Amino acid sequence: MQAPLSTKVLAQMKLHINGEERDFTSVPAPFTLAALLELLGMKADRVAVELNRDIVPRDCWLETPLNDGDRLEVVHFVGGGSVGIFPESFNK
Numbered sequence: 534m535q536a537p538l539s540t541k542v543l544a545q546m547k548l549h550i551n552g553e554e555r556d557f558t559s560v561p562a563p564f565t566l567a568a569l570l571e572l573l574g575m576k577a578d579r580v581a582v583e584l585n586r587d588i589v590p591r592d593c594w595l596e597t598p599l600n601d602g603d604r605l606e607v608v609h610f611v612g613g614g615s616v617g618i619f620p621e622s623f624n625k
Contacts, residue, residue, distance in 0.1 A: 542561070542562040
């Protein structure tokens, strides 16, 4: 007998994120890159992700499943700056 479509299968996995092993329990299966970033509270427009040494384009995150043992590098971009920090000769 098949389970109803509304039932979510839950998974448990270990991921290596920026060199740190992290355990994830009771995550939906399939657990996607987009779901991970949402779980971590990261804004999609401010990060770049490498999965197992391959950069994953942002438009593929929703359909990129994660597997136990995957290695991710997540780079979070931070904007900012200050006006007037350059010498006058630089502005000419």
